[in-house]
Amino acid sequence: MLRWIIFIAIYSALCFYALQALRTVTRFPWVYFTYIGIALLILLNFVYQFTWGDDAGRVLSRPKSYAFGFLLTIITFNIITVIFLFSEDLFRFLSGSYHKLFGGSKEFSFPERRRFLSMIAMGIAAIPFGALLYGMYRGKYNFQVLKYQLEFDDLPAAFDGFQITQISDVHSGSFDNRKKIEYAIDLVNEQQSDVILFTGDLVNNKAEEMMPWKDTFARLEAKEGKYSILGNHDYGDYVTWETEELKSENLETLKNLQREIGFDLLLNESRYLEKGEDKIALVGVENWGRGGFKKAGDLTKATEAISKNDFKILMSHDPSHWEDVVINDDYHYHLTLSGHTHGMQFGIEIPGWVKWSPVKWRYKYWAGIYQEMGQFINVNRGFGFLGYPGRVGIWPEISVITLKRKSLT
Incomplete structure (x- = not known):
């Protein structure tokens, strides 16, 4: 049970971070809700298949494989996005700390830079995301x-x-x-x-x-x-x-x-x-x-x-x-x-x-x-x-x- 709690906590943190990138890039609420819905469905399906599903007691059944495949796809997207945004957050934190410690009065905020990095991060993350989906749809029989x-x-x-x-x-x-x-x-x-x-x-x-x-x-x-x-x-x-x-x-x-x-x-x-x-x-x-x-x-x-x-x-x-x-x-x-x-x-x-x-x-x-x-x-x-x-x-x-x-x- 503890393993599931830890896993869900980490997954939720990654999704939350990626959601912030989405909110920076676009102002359309339907995009956020679509992402949240997909992320939630993938998580629930994965938990179900590996706990209560018909094949829960078997290793590497077909439903479990697809549950794992979709989970891998969205986690890959999230991790790449988080790597970019976390580096930006770390830079902002260190820069802000420096100004506070040494008496800087200027507010350290770069909203345009943040938006640009979010767009770059999601663009790069979309490549393996799409490739993993293609691999499940066509690549396995190529x-x-x-x-x-x-x-x-x-x-x-x-x-x-x-x-x-x-x-x-x-x-x-x-x-x-x-x-x-x-x-x-x-x-x-x-x-x-x-x-x-x-x-x-x-x-x-x-x-x-x-x-x-x-x-x-x-x-x-x-x-x-x-x-x-x-x-x-x-x-x-x-x-x-x-x-x-x-x-x-x-x-x-x-x-x-x-x-x-x-x-x-x-x-x-x-x-x-x-x-x-x-x-x-x-x-x-x-x-x-x-x-x-x-x-x-x-x-x-x-x-x-x-x-x-x-x-x-x-x-x-x-x-x-x-x-x-x-x-x-x-x-x-x-x-x-x-x-x-x-x-x-x-x-x-x-x-x-x-x-x-x-x-x-x-x-x-x-x-x-x-x-x-x-x-x-x-x-x-x-x-x-x-x-x-x-x-x-x-x-x-x-x-x-x-x-x-x-x-x-």
Whole structure:
């Protein structure tokens, strides 16, 4: 209860400050009342969804995600506005104190300056405000096909030009637009890749979230097969279960769902992909993540049936596994495919110029292709979304990777 009181007090203070900026900029009362009404509705909806709502006992349900998304939008607007106005208030306070202490008689007031700063503050605050709303309306389904070509000295000749499509972090429990998902599945199939590799997090919490989408994802096609692994959300660790048996049943249901979709689910296992006499090893580990995430991944077990000298592709959901374990392993993993970070669903990317997201402060390898010690990793930005029900600047991704044999001439 105390947490809610503190939260509501802080929220109210931010809204009050932003309201003062509105009153400085415009004299129309309907603007103030509209802002107050929207701010109040967002607060009441957020409190309701996280306390008494139908999904109050579940983590990351769709109504709660939208409640959080709208709250994030207005708080971002308020904070940016407050930063500008607070700096002005601080300046006025210090200047006024100086004049009083040293006998100044002139009243220190700049109403025009205050109005100008309020207009600047609200103009700047409107940019992320609009972007966050756009991210919820359109950005979350703004699917991008990102293509990469990677060269290797020891790629078996028959696999020169072999094409992989990677998708990751579906989070089907967040979906709310069937046409957009069907479009994305068609987009995956249009790539006509040799294999489709899915690197975990099919659901947010429970296998039942995937039931309405099973037939849609079953339409995925690849000439040499479809393979998958589990991500941290697939184990059902983020919801409360009445019994451990129910939790185990949920995981088994999810595994069976993946197989019904047509995925060959790799649980610390490997497969050989063969072309004539040449072959490459596909290795899939269960989730292994730094910082409290499940560590079920077992590279030793997963590679029992392959040779150390094989050309290897590893599927591992969390890129911290690659950083902490994989690149220093005795086996050389030519290419690792991960996801997990979502690129935080927020950032700025201008190819060749800027690549930034707050998630970089937690994950060194957070989006795209990286190379260390002669080994590559692709961190997929994710197919779906979680928490904030949108994406801004970091769009949903379908990765297409072509393997090439490096020319010896």
